[in-house]
Amino acid sequence: xxxxxxxxxxxxxxxxxxxxxxxxxxxxxxxxxxxxxxxxxxxxxxxxxxxxxxxxxxxxxxxxxxxxxxxxxxxxxxxxxxxxxxxxxxxxxxxxxxxxxxxxxxxxxxxxxxxxxxxxxxxxxxxxxxxxxxxxxxxxxxxxxxxxxxxxxxxxxxxxxxxxxxxxxxxxxxxxxxxxxxxxxxxxxxxxxxxxxxxxxxxxxxxxxxxxxxxxxxxxxxxxxxxxxxxxxxxxxxxxxxxxxxxxxxxxxxxxxxxxxxxxxxxxxxxxxxxxxxxxxxxxxxxxxxxxxxxx
Numbered sequence: 001x002x003x004x005x006x007x008x009x010x011x012x013x014x015x016x017x018x019x020x021x022x023x024x025x026x027x028x029x030x031x032x033x034x035x036x037x038x039x040x041x042x043x044x045x046x047x048x049x050x051x052x053x054x055x056x057x058x059x060x061x062x063x064x065x066x067x068x069x070x071x072x073x074x075x076x077x078x079x080x081x082x083x084x085x086x087x088x089x090x091x092x093x094x095x096x097x098x099x100x101x102x103x104x105x106x107x108x109x110x111x112x113x114x115x116x117x118x119x120x121x122x123x124x125x126x127x128x129x130x131x132x133x134x135x136x137x138x139x140x141x142x143x144x145x146x147x148x149x150x151x152x153x154x155x156x157x158x159x160x161x162x163x164x165x166x167x168x169x170x171x172x173x174x175x176x177x178x179x180x181x182x183x184x185x186x187x188x189x190x191x192x193x194x195x196x197x198x199x200x201x202x203x204x205x206x207x208x209x210x211x212x213x214x215x216x217x218x219x220x221x222x223x224x225x226x227x228x229x230x231x232x233x234x235x236x237x238x239x240x241x242x243x244x245x246x247x248x249x250x251x252x253x254x255x256x257x258x259x260x261x262x263x264x265x266x267x268x269x270x271x272x273x274x275x276x277x278x279x280x281x282x283x284x285x286x287x288x289x290x291x292x293x294x295x296x
Contacts, residue, residue, distance in 0.1 A: 002094040006122040011149035016196035031120030032103040033096040074129035145214040148181035151196035158270040167278035171285025178289035203258040223252040232269040
């Protein structure tokens with residue numbers, strides 16, 4: 001395979017994966033791909049031309065596998081495609097890494113050269129249904145590192161319901177994805193699950209743990225990057241975090257500064273805005289996962 005020692009973050013959309021992605025991506029030996037993992041194959045609605053190019057490039061995999069392996073809607077593991085298809089997927093991920101220079105900005109404002117991108121370890125983010133591809137990705141990359149990130153499901157439920165998903169439907173997704181992460185953590189050699197809340201409470205400890213798991217030297221990082229994104233205040237207004245007034249603006253922090261930049265009340269602010277009916281509908285589907293991770 002072209003990619004060596006890749007790192008994959010597994011979790012939920014709006015579940016804090018972007019924070020962890022940027023903290024790991026601060027390391028000079030790590031390189032982002034162009035968007036979330038599924039977007040390498042399906043593109044983004046905001047980029048219609050590139051979206052069709054991505055879909056066209058992915059078409060041979062769809063034909064060979066006879067299913068959409070990297071669908072965020074799936075809730076079962078995909079069937080293993082042929083070794084040729086796996087090598088083709090590896091090639092698409094490698095190409096995405098080489099063309100993602102704009103995502104790999106350094107603290108001094110520079111971007112990595114093509115040679116630096118090629119030598120870097122791929123860093124991908126698998127959300128929702130793409131979490132079910134971990135065993136397939138491990139068959140491609142036995143040296144891969146997987147980090148599962150879970151978050152209080154009631155807080156996540158608020159965001160999904162606000163965007164149109166039924167609370168019960170999200171409850172099923174939450175339970176199934178959490179179950180899959182637990183199965184994979186038990187059977188894959190380098191897979192660790194962490195909680196979003198622990199990352200907020202003690203970022204230094206979590207960064208140390210995930211860097212050790214991924215075999216990254218924390219001392220090689222002078223500053224850690226965070227990307228400004230909106231999160232909810234107590235008044236229900238979504239405001240940008242991490243010192244940025246512009247959405248997705250990059251800001252850089254010393255390790256000892258991270259404690260002061262996280263918004264630790266974000267879960268409470270979101271949970272306060274869920275109706276009691278939606279809470280019951282969600283918990284009817286996801287109570288087991290919520291209990292396992294200490295959220296009940």
